[in-house]
Amino acid sequence: MSEHHDKGDGEPPPGTGSPPGPGSPGPGSPPGPSQDLKSVLVTSVLQLEEIDVGLYRGKNYWVPLSRRLFGGQIIGQALVAAAESVAGHLYAHSLHCYFVRAGDPGLPVLYKVDRVRDGRSFCVRSVKAIQHGEPILVLQASFHMDQPSPLQHQFSMPAVPPPEDLLSLEDLIRLVLGKPDLEEKVKRGFNRVLANEVPIEVRPVNPLQFSREVTTEPKRMFWVRARGHIGEGNMKLHGCVAAYISDYSFLGTTLTSYPDIRVKMMASLDHAMWFHNTFRTDEWMLYEVESPWAGGSRGLVQGRLWRRDGVLAASCCQEGLIRLTPSEEKSKL
Numbered sequence: 407m408s409e410h411h412d413k414g415d416g417e418p419p420p421g422t423g424s425p426p427g428p429g430s431p432g433p434g435s436p437p438g439p440s441q442d443l444k445s446v447l448v449t450s451v452l453q454l455e456e457i458d459v460g461l462y463r464g465k466n467y468w469v470p471l472s473r474r475l476f477g478g479q480i481i482g483q484a485l486v487a488a489a490e491s492v493a494g495h496l497y498a499h500s501l502h503c504y505f506v507r508a509g510d511p512g513l514p515v516l517y518k519v520d521r522v523r524d525g526r527s528f529c530v531r532s533v534k535a536i537q538h539g540e541p542i543l544v545l546q547a548s549f550h551m552d553q554p555s556p557l558q559h560q561f562s563m564p565a566v567p568p569p570e571d572l573l574s575l576e577d578l579i580r581l582v583l584g585k586p587d588l589e590e591k592v593k594r595g596f597n598r599v600l601a602n603e604v605p606i607e608v609r610p611v612n613p614l615q616f617s618r619e620v621t622t623e624p625k626r627m628f629w630v631r632a633r634g635h636i637g638e639g640n641m642k643l644h645g646c647v648a649a650y651i652s653d654y655s656f657l658g659t660t661l662t663s664y665p666d667i668r669v670k671m672m673a674s675l676d677h678a679m680w681f682h683n684t685f686r687t688d689e690w691m692l693y694e695v696e697s698p699w700a701g702g703s704r705g706l707v708q709g710r711l712w713r714r715d716g717v718l719a720a721s722c723c724q725e726g727l728i729r730l731t732p733s734e735e736k737s738k739l
């Protein structure tokens with residue numbers, strides 16, 4: 407069985423889950439009451455307080471088990487800050503960032519925006535996220551006006567079961583917790599995940615891969631959407647929510663082909679994202695993730711966020727630090 411470790415990218419600890427049996431909760435069930443409420447991502451996480459010109463303060467919300475701030479939260483908030491000074495007809499088409507220090511969940515994050523350039527059809531902003539007087543993230547975002555062109559193509563979305571036929575991560579964890587022979591340590595980890603509700607919903611296409619009961623090539627897919635209502639129309643906001651979502655369960659894809667490793671430290675080093683089409687982050691999107699390479703204590707992941715109707719909404723790429731506990735240390739435990 408895989409080791410119990412905290413990968414810090416929002417995933418539950420690996421456990422001893424098994425596929426849902428007959429009568430399992432979840433698929434096809436009506437949305438819970440939280441689906442009718444406004445998304446906390448919009449009412450809180452991505453609501454920044456303007457404290458001076460080009461200077462904003464963001465609140466911390468969900469914190470992964472790693473106890474460092476979730477990278478997606480910092481990227482999402484930085485993109486909100488960048489977009490504040492951008493004309494309404496320009497939309498983020500790409501962002502590039504480095505995570506240079508771990509974020510402290512005990513402090514709010516300050517975002518300092520530099521207006522790098524304003525052109526006729528593009529403009530660029532640079533954002534520094536600051537805690538304890540030091541940068542924790544540096545981000546550049548570029549915004550572009552809608553410019554139609556006959557040059558247009560995209561890959562096809564993979565064929566997968568619809569989200570209504572799949573169990574949520576929480577349902578899968580509850581099924582695992584129902585097992586009598588579960589290790590105490592694994593149980594504690596799963597209960598901590600359930601107690602700290604992440605503001606997005608996830609339905610893995612292959613549940614066994616998520617619970618790390620099978621090893622597969624480093625590729626995986628899951629349906630994802632923001633919890634609660636956001637509504638149509640505000641693409642600037644949906645872009646920031648997508649930036650938040652894009653870092654969830656992303657780097658962990660580097661581990662799917664290793665049956666027995668123990669992760670000592672795992673953190674995203676950089677993140678890039680390209681926005682291709684309009685989308686709604688409060689509606690199901692398919693996140694298709696693959697890791698083409700790992701080596702030298704780092705791993706690379708690439709992702710595609712698909713709209714349910716098969717339109718490619720966004721592409722993402724990230725390199726992360728992955729330090730493993732040497733196997734001699736592991737065998738002493």
Ligand SMILES: CCC(=O)SCCNC(=O)CCNC(=O)[C@H](O)C(C)(C)COP(=O)(O)OP(=O)(O)OC[C@H]1O[C@@H](n2cnc3c(N)ncnc32)[C@H](O)[C@@H]1OP(=O)(O)O
Binds near residue numbers: 415475506657675
């Ligand atoms: C995955 C999803 C996520 O959201 S992760 C959250 C977003 N990303 C982040 O928070 C990453 C932020 N960036 C960072 O924390 C830094 O840039 C990192 C990646 C740690 C920089 O690494 P590094 O230059 O090694 O930092 P450092 O010298 O301060 O050491 C940090 C801890 O690592 C250790 N370390 C250092 N070098 C090695 C090495 N070669 N082999 C083994 N361990 C090493 C240091 O001793 C230090 O450990 P400790 O923290 O003192 O226990």
